[in-house]
Amino acid sequence: xxxxxxxxxxxxxxxxxxxxxxxxxxxxxxxxxxxxxxxxxxxxxxxxxxxxxxxxxxxxxxxxxxxxxxxxxxxxxxxxxxxxxxxxxxxxxxxxxxxxxxxxxxxxxxxxxxxxxxxxxxxxxxxxxxxxxxxxxxxxxxxxxxxxxxxxxxxxxxxxxxxxxxxxxxxxxxxxxxxxxxxxxxxxxxxxxxxxxxxxxxxxxxxxxxxxxxxxxxxxxxxxxxxxxxxxxxxxxxxxxxxxxxxxxxxxxxxxxxxxxxxxxxxxxxxxxxxxxxxxxxxxxxxxxxxxxxxx
Amino acid sequence: xxxxxxxxxxxxxxxxxxxxxxxxxxxxxxxxxxxxxxxxxxxxxxxxxxxxxxxxxxxxxxxxxxxxxxxxxxxxxxxxxxxxxxxxxxxxxxxxxxxxxxxxxxxxxxxxxxxxxxxxxxxxxxxxxxxxxxxxxxxxxxxxxxxxxxxxxxxxxxxxxxxxxxxxxxxxxxxxxxxxxxxxxxxxxxxxxxxxxxxxxxxxxxxxxxxxxxxxxxxxxxxxxxxxxxxxxxxxxxxxxxxxxxxxxxxxxxxxxxxxxxxxxxxxxxxxxxxxxxxxxxxxxxxxxxxxxxxx
Ligand SMILES: Nc1ncnc2c1ncn2[C@@H]1O[C@H](COP(=O)(O)OP(=O)(O)O)[C@@H](O)[C@H]1O
Ligand SMILES: Nc1ncnc2c1ncn2[C@@H]1O[C@H](COP(=O)(O)OP(=O)(O)O)[C@@H](O)[C@H]1O
Ligand SMILES: [Zn+2]
Ligand SMILES: [Zn+2]
Numbered sequence: 001x002x003x004x005x006x007x008x009x010x011x012x013x014x015x016x017x018x019x020x021x022x023x024x025x026x027x028x029x030x031x032x033x034x035x036x037x038x039x040x041x042x043x044x045x046x047x048x049x050x051x052x053x054x055x056x057x058x059x060x061x062x063x064x065x066x067x068x069x070x071x072x073x074x075x076x077x078x079x080x081x082x083x084x085x086x087x088x089x090x091x092x093x094x095x096x097x098x099x100x101x102x103x104x105x106x107x108x109x110x111x112x113x114x115x116x117x118x119x120x121x122x123x124x125x126x127x128x129x130x131x132x133x134x135x136x137x138x139x140x141x142x143x144x145x146x147x148x149x150x151x152x153x154x155x156x157x158x159x160x161x162x163x164x165x166x167x168x169x170x171x172x173x174x175x176x177x178x179x180x181x182x183x184x185x186x187x188x189x190x191x192x193x194x195x196x197x198x199x200x201x202x203x204x205x206x207x208x209x210x211x212x213x214x215x216x217x218x219x220x221x222x223x224x225x226x227x228x229x230x231x232x233x234x235x236x237x238x239x240x241x242x243x244x245x246x247x248x249x250x251x252x253x254x255x256x257x258x259x260x261x262x263x264x265x266x267x268x269x270x271x272x273x274x275x276x277x278x279x280x281x282x283x284x285x286x287x288x289x290x291x292x293x294x295x296x
Numbered sequence: 297x298x299x300x301x302x303x304x305x306x307x308x309x310x311x312x313x314x315x316x317x318x319x320x321x322x323x324x325x326x327x328x329x330x331x332x333x334x335x336x337x338x339x340x341x342x343x344x345x346x347x348x349x350x351x352x353x354x355x356x357x358x359x360x361x362x363x364x365x366x367x368x369x370x371x372x373x374x375x376x377x378x379x380x381x382x383x384x385x386x387x388x389x390x391x392x393x394x395x396x397x398x399x400x401x402x403x404x405x406x407x408x409x410x411x412x413x414x415x416x417x418x419x420x421x422x423x424x425x426x427x428x429x430x431x432x433x434x435x436x437x438x439x440x441x442x443x444x445x446x447x448x449x450x451x452x453x454x455x456x457x458x459x460x461x462x463x464x465x466x467x468x469x470x471x472x473x474x475x476x477x478x479x480x481x482x483x484x485x486x487x488x489x490x491x492x493x494x495x496x497x498x499x500x501x502x503x504x505x506x507x508x509x510x511x512x513x514x515x516x517x518x519x520x521x522x523x524x525x526x527x528x529x530x531x532x533x534x535x536x537x538x539x540x541x542x543x544x545x546x547x548x549x550x551x552x553x554x555x556x557x558x559x560x561x562x563x564x565x566x567x568x569x570x571x572x573x574x575x576x577x578x579x580x581x582x583x584x585x586x587x588x589x590x591x592x
Pocket of ligand 2: 431432433434485486487496498499533534535536537538539
């Protein structure tokens with residue numbers, strides 16, 4: 001059996017796994033993200049030890065990483081983490097380092113693109129070729145899969161910073177995006193919920209009026225994302241979307257906002273299976289990384 | 297020489313041409329759009345007569361058509377004009393009819409996707425693989441090219457109906473989109489300019505304050521489009537964009553709105569060649585159709 005490696009490179013922890021999919025993982029480990037030297041060594045060691053012990057060469061290793069990343073093919077800093085505020089991690093050649101240490105071909109993409117690919121292979125977007133994965137957590141990020149591949153374009157789309165209608169009468173909160181104030185991320189990420197209410201989003205009860213507002217901003221954003229990319233499905237993940245009561249609200253509001261403009265059964269009659277939660281749970285990130293590796 | 301046919305199927309006129317590109321057109325004709333029977337016969341006749349006279353078979357014919365179109369492969373109404381309000385043209389199997397009459401393989405896509413492909417081959421997006429063409433006229437429509445192909449997704453992206461911030465203090469106009477009121481199209485298409493000022497957009501002088509507002513809405517829309525698709529370039533066409541003074545305003549406003557969030561030279565230093573007018577002029581549509589034909 002050909003085996004692949006996967007790394008979910010997160011700002012707080014790394015998860016590494018070896019295998020072929022959710023039911024075929026033969027090894028895994030996790031450890032906190034410290035310095036690049038220590039953390040990348042730990043990751044490389046995990047794969048090297050496995051290969052030595054099992055006398056198996058991994059076909060490739062995928063990294064689904066926090067960013068921003070340079071993903072422009074041919075760029076001198078291709079595969080680098082670029083301008084992150086995370087101490088020590090700016091300008092780290094994460095892909096090159098792991099490729100040199102392990103001797104395996106290493107492919108890298110954003111954490112969201114990884115999760116999107118994983119969901120396409122084994123999760124909530126199986127059988128689809130063109131879809132969107134949006135994560136709503138500390139930040140808001142998006143991945144656009146086109147013909148089963150993460151779309152990059154000039155850099156990579158992020159989706160969090162689109163502009164939305166913002167009724168200051170109804171919601172005087174100015175937004176917390178350092179670049180744009182009240183863009184989508186500035187109005188609707190987890191910290192924006194906390195800034196408005198003085199409580200962590202996970203502690204706000206479902207009947208708190210802020211959830212109605214949150215659903216509305218997400219629905220407004222989805223209208224724009226749908227109009228620009230016409231995805232076959234939209235997966236909504238991230239910490240904030242653990243509030244499962246948001247799904248029915250977002251679906252109803254998105255359909256109302258579109259107001260019959262898009263004559264597609266998926267939206268008119270089947271919106272419950274058009275806007276959906278992820279299916280891969282805790283292992284989504286590292287499985288996405290394995291999906292990336294399989295795509296080389 | 298292999299020859300291709302192209303049809304720009306517009307709501308008011310059809311343009312047909314035969315050739316290989318802007319400097320290699322061997323025949324062309326145009327006629328008003330009347331009934332589907334008459335107009336499609338005229339188009340078919342043009343190609344049939346050419347093939348008979350020249351004893352040449354066209355390799356394929358492309359149609360860049362007004363819509364909405366069904367472009368879902370495998371759909372029973374694939375290649376139909378679907379729900380257009382244009383009398384007589386709803387549910388017309390434009391692709392099938394022309395394929396049957398001419399005996400040539402016929403490929404169809406939206407007028408905007410055609411124009412986008414044409415600009416990529418011979419015009420303002422040469423050498424790029426991932427870009428956006430946005431037309432701002434009676435309607436607002438967009439085409440997203442991914443890896444040199446029009447992207448379709450579930451239906452096809454339209455872009456005109458994204459939501460924008462709308463400051464009712466500054467611009468109390470409620471918008472004229474029949475579906476959404478003050479979406480991008482409802483605020484910024486040609487008829488919206490006319491509804492606000494009582495004058496056709498082409499008659500408004502460059503110093504009219506509405507142009508500043510128009511540039512702002514377009515820039516807001518571009519921020520969202522850039523954040524969702526990260527294109528390598530954006531081409532702005534359509535009647536309204538004949539106001540060339542809009543370009544410097546839109547560029548400056550888009551850069552200011554993004555506010556350093558996207559660290560790309562194209563936006564920070566070279567926005568004059570990032571947001572550009574089309575290069576193919578009057579023949580863009582039919583050349584786009586020929587580009588479609590060459591892509592079969
Ligand atoms: N169950 C929950 N309900 C609502 N918000 C949550 C929940 N869990 C986490 N969050 C919020 O989501 C954000 C963290 O997002 P998450 O996707 O878990 O990680 P990150 O975006 O940092 O990678 C925080 O703002 C947190 O308050
Ligand atoms: N030179 C111009 N300046 C500003 N607006 C224009 C100009 N020419 C046409 N328009 C406006 O553009 C719209 C027509 O758009 P156009 O792209 O030519 O065709 P359509 O969108 O109908 O295919 C009308 O609303 C018209 O008022
Ligand atoms: Zn922002
Ligand atoms: Zn609209």
